[in-house]
Amino acid sequence: MSKRSQQTINTEQNRGTVSVIQGQASGATTTSSRPPGGSLQLVPQLVPATPAGGGGKAKMKKTSGDKDSDEYRQRRERNNLAVKKSRMRSKQKAQDTQQRVNELKEENERLEAKIKLLSKELSVLKDLFLEHAHNLADNVQAPGAEGASPAHNNNNNNNGACNNNNNSSQ
Template identity: 60%
Template sequence: MSDKKMAPKRPDYEGSDGESYGKPSKRSRMMEKDTDEYLKRRERNNIAVKKSRERSRQKAKETIEQVNRLRAENEMLEQKVEILSKELSVLKDLFLAHAGNVAQSERAIEATESRAPIPDHQYSSSKQKQ
């Protein structure tokens, strides 16, 4: 067996009273803030936060723009529905008036034909055909 495995574990950190702890104390962690690695990590994190916030702002802006476009489109479509409804109403009225006139005209023609005497020239032409 190697000596490394058998050697007693040394604690990484010691408290002010000489006791050992597994994690660094708050004071030693604060001292680490001056290291290059810490500063680089903070800088990368700050950049990532800025990017994230900018993306969030951009997404909110795009959402507002889309809402405004959809509201305008909706208003335009509602106006179109109103215009088409009025047009439909006018066309229905015209159709019903025309249909009523046609029916009335047909009844008038039928009534006139049934009461009208046959003109002389029809008698002569019907006799000639026989």
């Protein structure tokens, strides 16, 4: 697809300095250019350093004025590269984070399943345990032949909820 393009200079709310410079040697600084009918316009007029080799303090090192210069171009290119790299990384990171979410979600499900299983196991075991406890109680009385305690057939209809919930809130 290839894209090449332009840039723009945006004299934003140019209060202080104005970065604005045109690239070309051919003037056309095209500053204001707000044709009639525009609702919003400003008073550009700030074109700061016209590197025209005049008498001002124009101080450009190499070729043209600060822009388009060898060094400038080099710096830009480096920065562009850095930017690209940085963005790539950023994107990668976001992607990784998303994936992490998915992994964690899976893990969570696994853990919950496990909890469910353990809970069930525990429940069964507790029931068994209770049952045996009752058996024991019977046995204690039965063999003695002279039980000193009432409550025989302990039909403990434990049809209630023997819920031993162990919720650990936090």
